[in-house]
Amino acid sequence: MAYYTDNSKFDKITNPSDVWSKQFGPAETVPASGIYRCIGCKKEVTSNKGDKFPPQNHHQHATSAGPVKWQMNVWTNTEGK
Numbered sequence: 001m002a003y004y005t006d007n008s009k010f011d012k013i014t015n016p017s018d019v020w021s022k023q024f025g026p027a028e029t030v031p032a033s034g035i036y037r038c039i040g041c042k043k044e045v046t047s048n049k050g051d052k053f054p055p056q057n058h059h060q061h062a063t064s065a066g067p068v069k070w071q072m073n074v075w076t077n078t079e080g081k
């Protein structure tokens with residue numbers, strides 16, 4: 001889980017769009033800038049829109065953890081709106 005210092009600085013999203021629920025594999029294109037969490041091991045990465053998620057060799061799982069899949073955890077408001 002991402003850490004933060006003051007909950008009032010953040011807005012909780014109440015009507016999440018699809019980008020919050022989709023999962024992305026290694027080296028897929030990042031749809032929106034933010035912090036993504038691997039659903040298998042909870043490792044997190046920050047990724048920018050249009051870049052690629054880390055490659056397959058970024059980290060490995062035991063078989064029981066399943067494949068590396070990234071899911072949005074925190075969206076970064078890069079436009080300041």
Ligand SMILES: [Zn+2]
Nearest residue numbers: 038040041043
């Ligand atoms: Zn992982």
